[in-house]
Amino acid sequence: MPHIRFFKARPEIVVTEGANLMRSLLDASLPVASSCGGDGVCAKCRVRVLEGMEHLSSETELERDLRDRHDYDENERVSCQVSVHGDILIDASYW
Numbered sequence: 001m002p003h004i005r006f007f008k009a010r011p012e013i014v015v016t017e018g019a020n021l022m023r024s025l026l027d028a029s030l031p032v033a034s035s036c037g038g039d040g041v042c043a044k045c046r047v048r049v050l051e052g053m054e055h056l057s058s059e060t061e062l063e064r065d066l067r068d069r070h071d072y073d074e075n076e077r078v079s080c081q082v083s084v085h086g087d088i089l090i091d092a093s094y095w
């Protein structure tokens with residue numbers, strides 16, 4: 001089962017293989033910025049992936065469109081559009 005660790009001091013969480021990243025964070029009572037509720041429109045839910053990018057689902061066309069429109073860093077992923085397949089270390093500016 002994949003572990004999600006956090007750059008700033010927070011206990012890690014364990015999720016099921018293939019779990020949606022944003023849903024997993026919300027289920028663990030972590031705040032996730034959003035104005036579209038996970039519909040892949042706002043890109044506010046993105047998190048910085050410090051380790052384990054290879055353990056996340058590949059970037060979808062929708063994510064590529066969001067990246068073009070919002071111009072965020074390569075190590076950031078839109079959490080509502082990502083599934084988790086292995087251990088990762090992540091951060092968000094507001095955590």
Ligand code: FES
Nearest residue numbers: 038042043045080
């Ligand atoms: S919550 Fe809006 S794009 Fe993820």
